[in-house]
Structure formats: C-alpha cells, structure tokens
Amino acid sequence: MTRIAELDPRLGAVLALNPQAGSDAAAADEQLRPTGEPLGPLHGIPILVKDVFETRGIPTSFGCRVFRDHVPADDAEVVRRLRSAGAIILGKTATPDFAMSWLSDSSTGVDTVNSRSEWHEAGGSSSGSAVAVAAGLAPAALGSDTGGSVRVPASFNGVVGMRPTTGLVPTRGMAALVSMQDTPGPLARCVDDAAVLLEVLAGKRWDEPPRRLENYRLGVLVLSDCPMEWDGSEQVSAVFDDALARLRSCGVQIVDRVQVPKLGDLLRESSPYLVAAREDIDAFLASRGRRSFSDLYEEGVFPEGLDLAELLATRSSPGAQAQAELQAARSRLRETVVDVMAGQGLDALVYPTVRVPAPRRDRDRLRLPSRRLPVNTLIASQADLPALTLPVGRMDEGLPVGLELLGRPAADAALLSLARLVEHALA
Incomplete structure (x- = not known):
C-alpha cells in the first residue's frame, strides 16, 4: 500500500483500493499460525485486479464513469478463486471502458502512463495491471484479453502476460466485450508466477514432462503490412532478431519464414468486433x-480516443447470416494455423507481440487510432489458441519489446514450460 501511495499518483495504474486488505492479510496470518498450513498457493500474496471483474465490497466501474458508484455484493468467479487460494486483493486497476482499446483512454478520467516512460502509452486494455506489475505495486495482477488486452500492455511495459485457451478460465462476473473471445489472464514479473496464477484461475494443476530447450521447434511467422515508417519499428525488429539469435545459440530449432496462407484475409473475416461486440455489451449492461x-x-460517455465505441454505436445490426459466417471464418483460421504448425512439426509460432514500440502520448496518438495499432495478438485470440508474451529486450529509449509464443490447441501447460526455458535462455 505504501508503494502504491508513493508511485501511483504518477502512474495512474490503480483505480480503487480494498479497504479490507489489511484485515484480510491479518486474518491470513492468524489462520496460518496454529498449523503452519497455508490457505493455498497464493497465501498472503497481494494481487491487483483489472476493473472489469466484480469484487465484493470494492468499487467496480468496468472502466466506465456511469458505474463509478457500483459496489458489487459478490465476487467474479476468478476473484473468488484468488481469495480461496489465499490471495489478498489489494484493489482494482485502470482499464478503458469495457476493455475496448489497446490504448489506455477511459471515461473515468484516470491518466495511465507507461511504467518506463511517462511520455509513452501504457497499452490496453489491461493498462493498470501491466503498469502495476512492472512498477512493483504488486507481484502479479489479473487482466482480461479479447484481442490482445493482456499481451499488448504486457509487451509495452516489459512483463509476462498470458492469454489462456478460450474457455479455460471462467468469465462469470466479468464485463463482456466479445463473449466468444473474452478470457481472464495473468500478468506477472516472470513465467513461474504467471503459471501459479493461471493454475489458480483455471482450477487445475499441470504436470508437464520436462524437456530441454534444444528439443523444441519454433516457427518464425511471416507478417505483412508492417508500417516501417513508424518510429522505432526497425528497433523492435532488431531486438526480436537478436532474441532469435540467442535462442539459436542455445540450440533451439528455429524455422524461418513460416507462412500461414492468406493470414490477412483470415484475420479480417474472423474479426468478431463489429458482428458481436455491441450485442454482448448490451446484454451485460441489461x-x-x-x-x-x-x-x-x-450521451457522450466515452472519450474521444475510444474509436471502437463510435464504430459499434453507429453500425447496423449484422444479423444471423453474419454470425454464421463469422463462426465459419474462425474455424478456417484455427484449422489453417494448426495445420501449418502440425505440417512443420512446430511446438509454437513466434513473432513480435506488437510490431511497433509503445506510442508517444503527445505525438503518435494523434495519427494512430487504437484499432490500427499493428498488433500480432489477434492471431491467437481469433483462433482460440493459447499465447504468452515475455520481454526480450529494450530499445534505445528503454522501451521494452515483447516476444509472443503461440501454442498448440489447449496446450497451455506445454506453452508455459517452453516459455520458462525461453525466459531463462534470454535472461
């Protein structure tokens, strides 16, 4: 709490503190004293929670000012699991309205900045969670990911962030953006911490057989339409290439220039936002x-920088045919990606999490709407595959660069095992 009070006025990561955090910690100590048996794997560990998850007795705004006085009577299921595992819920972290942006704009008026540079974007929509972990306000935090909302801010702030397989972690008590694609996900300083948090969230433990790094085979995904005129994109590529070179020197089998046929078309056809988001948010609001x-x-609730809000509010209803076409496109994307990985014997695909550095808040934001931010996170989201980003270096300005690993279907445990080895090799 002291560190939050000291640093957060500059960072803007924390929206609300849990008034019971001190008594919850004391109760955890009291329960431990007689037997020495912890409540669970997170006993006494302070955790911050993105403000799209309802929390008993703590204000929950879903990033939107019309909910500023909303204090839930019950916890979201993932928050209940955190408490049952012994975690101390410190408070709630900043997010754009209903998690609608890869940037940090919110109608709550909170100004969240990058943990490495107040002149740069924190990323979204798990803005506060990523900044809080990077700044040491908590050892780990809970975020949510629809199209990259855990991984984009994790990459921009230099922490680990994971999108688990869709449906692995329950979403009850979480604000909806696109229900078919929404998932809670952990943010942490290292892969091991993210793995512990995910086991609690998923309600299961994994015993993945250990493998040596040289027994893994990674494919470097070819990505098109990279805006090379964007300041710093060349540095992102250079940091990423250096990470690959270090992995090669450790014996990792790396296949260069792996192509997913018609990837751009598949991503456009399988994008759910204009087909499903408004109906899903309306159902949640109701x-x-x-x-x-x-x-x-x-009523003008949403800030100007929240460009997705205008698209959702002004489009016509897509109808049942569009829904059916969307589902078919998502299946095609998933099958194509999985077939490429299987055909080349790949354990994971690898690529920069975001192709550009965190935008400058005073310049780049004027010419880059959130929806045009060149992220690579949509691949895993729209194919319902697990993915994890981890920091692999920094640019000249000290801004972090993230590397994303995309795993095989439902292979969350295997992906975490690989990520641990990659993290160690690049340390």
Missing part, C-alpha cells in the same frame, strides 16, 4: 440494470 451501449454513446 444484466446490471443499465441503458444500452448506443444510449451511452449518444
């Missing part, structure tokens, strides 16, 4: 007794 998304937009 379940909490609030007006529709379009009503909130017409």
Whole structure:
C-alpha cells in the first residue's frame, strides 16, 4: 500500500483500493499460525485486479464513469478463486471502458502512463495491471484479453502476460466485450508466477514432462503490412532478431519464414468486433440494470480516443447470416494455423507481440487510432489458441519489446514450460 501511495499518483495504474486488505492479510496470518498450513498457493500474496471483474465490497466501474458508484455484493468467479487460494486483493486497476482499446483512454478520467516512460502509452486494455506489475505495486495482477488486452500492455511495459485457451478460465462476473473471445489472464514479473496464477484461475494443476530447450521447434511467422515508417519499428525488429539469435545459440530449432496462407484475409473475416461486440455489451449492461451501449454513446460517455465505441454505436445490426459466417471464418483460421504448425512439426509460432514500440502520448496518438495499432495478438485470440508474451529486450529509449509464443490447441501447460526455458535462455 505504501508503494502504491508513493508511485501511483504518477502512474495512474490503480483505480480503487480494498479497504479490507489489511484485515484480510491479518486474518491470513492468524489462520496460518496454529498449523503452519497455508490457505493455498497464493497465501498472503497481494494481487491487483483489472476493473472489469466484480469484487465484493470494492468499487467496480468496468472502466466506465456511469458505474463509478457500483459496489458489487459478490465476487467474479476468478476473484473468488484468488481469495480461496489465499490471495489478498489489494484493489482494482485502470482499464478503458469495457476493455475496448489497446490504448489506455477511459471515461473515468484516470491518466495511465507507461511504467518506463511517462511520455509513452501504457497499452490496453489491461493498462493498470501491466503498469502495476512492472512498477512493483504488486507481484502479479489479473487482466482480461479479447484481442490482445493482456499481451499488448504486457509487451509495452516489459512483463509476462498470458492469454489462456478460450474457455479455460471462467468469465462469470466479468464485463463482456466479445463473449466468444473474452478470457481472464495473468500478468506477472516472470513465467513461474504467471503459471501459479493461471493454475489458480483455471482450477487445475499441470504436470508437464520436462524437456530441454534444444528439443523444441519454433516457427518464425511471416507478417505483412508492417508500417516501417513508424518510429522505432526497425528497433523492435532488431531486438526480436537478436532474441532469435540467442535462442539459436542455445540450440533451439528455429524455422524461418513460416507462412500461414492468406493470414490477412483470415484475420479480417474472423474479426468478431463489429458482428458481436455491441450485442454482448448490451446484454451485460441489461444484466446490471443499465441503458444500452448506443444510449451511452449518444450521451457522450466515452472519450474521444475510444474509436471502437463510435464504430459499434453507429453500425447496423449484422444479423444471423453474419454470425454464421463469422463462426465459419474462425474455424478456417484455427484449422489453417494448426495445420501449418502440425505440417512443420512446430511446438509454437513466434513473432513480435506488437510490431511497433509503445506510442508517444503527445505525438503518435494523434495519427494512430487504437484499432490500427499493428498488433500480432489477434492471431491467437481469433483462433482460440493459447499465447504468452515475455520481454526480450529494450530499445534505445528503454522501451521494452515483447516476444509472443503461440501454442498448440489447449496446450497451455506445454506453452508455459517452453516459455520458462525461453525466459531463462534470454535472461
């Protein structure tokens, strides 16, 4: 709490503190004293929670000012699991309205900045969670990921962030953006901590057989349309290439220039936002007794930088045919990616998490809407595959660069095992 009080006025990572955190910690100590038996794997560990998850007795705004006075009576299922494992919920972290952006704009008015540079973007939508972990406000935090909302800010702030297989972690009590794609996910300083947190969130433990790094085979995914005129994109590529060279020197089998046929078309066809997001947010708002998304937009609730809000509010209803076509496109994307990995015997695909550095808040933001940020995180999200980003170096300005590993279907444990070895090799 002292560190939050000292640093957060500059960072803008924490929206609300848990008034019971001190008594919860004391109760955990009292329970441990007689037997020495911990409550669970997170006994006494302070955790911050993204403000899209309802938390009993702690204000939960879902990043939107119309919910500023909302204090839930019950926890989201993942928060309940954290508490049952012994975690101390410190408070809630900043996020854009309903997690609608890869940048940090929010109608709550909180100004969240990059943990490495106040002149640069924190990334979104798990903005506060990534900044808080990077700045040492908590050893780990809970985020949520729809199209990259755990991994983009994790990459920009130099921490580990994982998107688990869709459906592995329950979403009850979590604000909806795109229900078919939403998932909670951990952010932490290292892969081991993220793995412990994910086991608690998923309610299962994994015993993955150990492997040596040289027994893994990684494919470097070819990505098109990289905006090379963007300041710093060449440095991102250079840091990424250096990481690959170090992995090669450790004996990793790396296949260069792996191509997923028609990847750009598959990603466009399988994008769910304009087909499903408004209906899913409307259903969530109705379940909490609030007006529709379009009503909130017409009232001017959302900040100007939240460009997805305008698209969702002003489009026409897509209809059942569009929903069916979307599901078919998502299946094609998943099958194509999995077939490429299987055909080349790959344990994971690898690529930069984001092709550019964290944007400057005073310049780049003026010419880059959130939806045009050149992220690579959509591949895993729209194919329902597990993915993890970890920091692999920094640019000249000290801004972190993230490397993403995309795993095989439902192979979350195997992906974490690989990520541990990669993290150690690049340390």
